[in-house]
Amino acid sequence: xxxxxxxxxxxxxxxxxxxxxxxxxxxxxxxxxxxxxxxxxxxxxxxxxxxxxxxxxxxxxxxxxxxxxxxxxxxxxxxxxxxxxxxxxxxxxxxxxxxxxxxxxxxxxxxxxxxxxxxxxxxxxxxxxxxxxxxxxxxxxxxxxxxxxxxxxxxxxxxxxxxxxxxxxxxxxxxxxxxxxxxxxxxxxxxxxxxxxxxxxxxxxxxxxxxxxxxxxxxxxxxxxxxxxxxxxxxxxxx
Numbered sequence: 446x447x448x449x450x451x452x453x454x455x456x457x458x459x460x461x462x463x464x465x466x467x468x469x470x471x472x473x474x475x476x477x478x479x480x481x482x483x484x485x486x487x488x489x490x491x492x493x494x495x496x497x498x499x500x501x502x503x504x505x506x507x508x509x510x511x512x513x514x515x516x517x518x519x520x521x522x523x524x525x526x527x528x529x530x531x532x533x534x535x536x537x538x539x540x541x542x543x544x545x546x547x548x549x550x551x552x553x554x555x556x557x558x559x560x561x562x563x564x565x566x567x568x569x570x571x572x573x574x575x576x577x578x579x580x581x582x583x584x585x586x587x588x589x590x591x592x593x594x595x596x597x598x599x600x601x602x603x604x605x606x607x608x609x610x611x612x613x614x615x616x617x618x619x620x621x622x623x624x625x626x627x628x629x630x631x632x633x634x635x636x637x638x639x640x641x642x643x644x645x646x647x648x649x650x651x652x653x654x655x656x657x658x659x660x661x662x663x664x665x666x667x668x669x670x671x672x673x674x675x676x677x678x679x680x681x682x683x684x
Contacts, residue, residue, distance in 0.1 A: 471574055482670040483667060485665075491655075501514065510530055527677050559652075571645070572643060574608055631651070632650065
């Protein structure tokens with residue numbers, strides 16, 4: 446019995462205090478930014494799908510309220526993706542389709558083909574990197590790196606996320622892995638803009654393991670904007 450318990454128990458993993466301090470700092474980024482609205486562009490593409498570019502209006506409130514309205518290049522509403530924390534909504538305006546389902550895990554995979562959640566996307570849109578609090582942080586340095594990268598591992602030492610930071614310790618990239626160490630999706634953050642003292646990205650690129658890609662370009666960002674909760678419950682299109 447003792448040998449069997451040893452075989453199936455996770456190994457002892459020593460804490461990495463420098464990595465824990467880095468995680469704490471990253472989690473405190475823009476800590477006072479909880480609501481926003483902005484306009485910009487969204488670009489959707491896939492392995493068998495040409496890139497589609499939409500003008501977009503975005504609004505969000507942490508941790509689970511989000512609305513994205515996309516507009517066709519030649520005018521008119523193309524679609525709305527929204528969450529009120531209880532339900533996810535998808536409205537296809539040209540075809541007048543309206544879908545509503547329970548929030549569940551909040552995954553946006555049915556819409557964007559990448560298993561990112563509403564909460565994760567909100568974190569990205571306020572300038573933070575989503576990180577699982579159950580994972581253990583480690584620092585590592587590759588041969589060609591100046592700054593160390595951050596690795597988040599489970600109790601068995603398996604890597605579930607790798608975060609790369611720049612010289613100013615701002616995150617510029619992240620990769621997520623499943624329990625078999627296979628890539629799930631990746632993130633690249635490009636450019637910075639200072640809005641009301643908050644450091645925010647100009648461009649966010651999410652890439653799925655099968656070639657799906659979602660790009661969000663942020664412009665005219667308003668930090669801690671005011672809006673009514675009804676904003677996150679889109680009405681069905683007129684019949």
